[in-house]
Amino acid sequence: MAWALLLAIILFGLSGLVHVRAMTLVMNGTGHAPFAKPVRFLFALYSLATAHIVEVGVYALGFSVGELMGIGGFEQENVDTFMDVFYFSLVNYSSLGLGDIYPTDHLRFLAGVEALNGFLLISCSASTIFLVVTRAKE
Numbered sequence: 001m002a003w004a005l006l007l008a009i010i011l012f013g014l015s016g017l018v019h020v021r022a023m024t025l026v027m028n029g030t031g032h033a034p035f036a037k038p039v040r041f042l043f044a045l046y047s048l049a050t051a052h053i054v055e056v057g058v059y060a061l062g063f064s065v066g067e068l069m070g071i072g073g074f075e076q077e078n079v080d081t082f083m084d085v086f087y088f089s090l091v092n093y094s095s096l097g098l099g100d101i102y103p104t105d106h107l108r109f110l111a112g113v114e115a116l117n118g119f120l121l122i123s124c125s126a127s128t129i130f131l132v133v134t135r136a137k138e
Helices: 002-031 037-071 082-093 107-134
Strands: none
Touching: 002 037, 002 107, 037 082, 037 107, 082 107
């Protein structure tokens, strides 16, 4: 359990750092540029979506590392490519939770941490986009 906790703390922090950089880019990149609101919105939308995809990838790598460390795996036998793990991570991060892939052992804990982290960072993205859209043209 200690390895799963350490891995969760590292992944939580890494994804947070990726996201704060993306939010800073969005807020600084749209603050002084004379873009119209639709362009500022699209810049924010694509920048933050890219950050979320990177964060999902960070967690997918974490699940793969956890599996190699022997702290868990996946119940289904057809989870044999990184894309399968990435898919699970994306569904889990977004809290969609389709349930066609199940983590086992301590990777279940990591999945819960990812869902919490995804919810928090998606909420941060929503508030950042709101600020970009409602900010007066400077």
